[in-house]
Amino acid sequence: MWPLVAGVSLMGAAIAEEADARWVELAATDAAAWYGKTGSGRVTNVDGKKGNGYAYVYQLEDKKKHTYSYGQVVVLLESCPKGYGYVYYNDTQGQYVNKGQFVRFGDTVVDALGSAACASWDSETGKRSRVEAEGTWKVVATAKGTGNRFSLKTDTVRKAPYDGQQALHVLFAFEDVTADTTDYGEFVVPLADCRRGYGTVHELDFSGQQVSKSDFVLDGNSVISAIAANMCAYN
Known part of the structure; x- marks a missing residue:
């Protein structure tokens, strides 16, 4: 799924600074690492519908260029209990940039980013929207x-x-x-x-x-x- 997340590099890059406890690593490859900003998760509106999505701020580290770029990850809440859906990438102003398919508890970068949104939403509600069985x-x-x-x-x-x-x-x-x-x-x-x-x-x-x-x-x-x-x- 790497090509699906490549589009996030369109967002403004900044000179790299060391990540700290305010960022949680969500996924990593040899070339890049993705972090979620602690406390940035929130229920949001998608396509004019009230409270039907969940968003958080992310940071993408380019390990070779030693730069960071930023944006927002958004998933529809209905994807969390269903177990799959789209990760929508927005810029820092909330404008749509790209999207990729994700499956909860999957092994791809996009899976990790979407699953993180669902896990954060579950933490806020105190309920588990989906329990994954092994060997499915x-x-x-x-x-x-x-x-x-x-x-x-x-x-x-x-x-x-x-x-x-x-x-x-x-x-x-x-x-x-x-x-x-x-x-x-x-x-x-x-x-x-x-x-x-x-x-x-x-x-x-x-x-x-x-x-x-x-x-x-x-x-x-x-x-x-x-x-x-x-x-x-x-x-």
């Missing part, structure tokens, strides 16, 4: 040659309408082994396609917009057929 990610397909992996988050499987018919929905992760990145989305398979043994897998982003679609046969040898077979097992 299941690797269902590995691409030959590249070793890239698709995993399904089994505790997110649900039945809900899609395009006028009942369908199975599940959160997925795609790991690019060479690039060392993880991307997320939602797979959707109509229940009718599962029952007849062939059909279409729809890929959606976290806004519910279709990104792509692929045909499958449950006895097929393709990666998408393996994904569909694992999903249809929940039918």
Whole structure:
């Protein structure tokens, strides 16, 4: 998810000074580190809706240039109990800059930034908006040659309408082994396609917009057929 957070470098950089107890390290790579400002968390309004988001001030350290840049992280509160959503990056004046997908308790930088917002909100309310069970990610397909992996988050499987018919929905992760990145989305398979043994897998982003679609046969040898077979097992 590194490319998704690269956009924060658009925010004004300052000459680096040593971080102190006022900043909590949230995530780090060889090239950069992200910190949250202690006490900056607050419930906020997003898109004109009252109290539907949570924001905090962050500091991004460029380890090679020895500079810091600043901005705000915002998540929608509905993402916290659901377990996934978007991290929105604003500048210090609250203007939108970029966004990235996050999954609570995940391993990416964006996961850490979004999860920190939810944890801070939980601390304020005194309630745990989501409890994460262990072993909920299941690797269902590995691409030959590249070793890239698709995993399904089994505790997110649900039945809900899609395009006028009942369908199975599940959160997925795609790991690019060479690039060392993880991307997320939602797979959707109509229940009718599962029952007849062939059909279409729809890929959606976290806004519910279709990104792509692929045909499958449950006895097929393709990666998408393996994904569909694992999903249809929940039918």
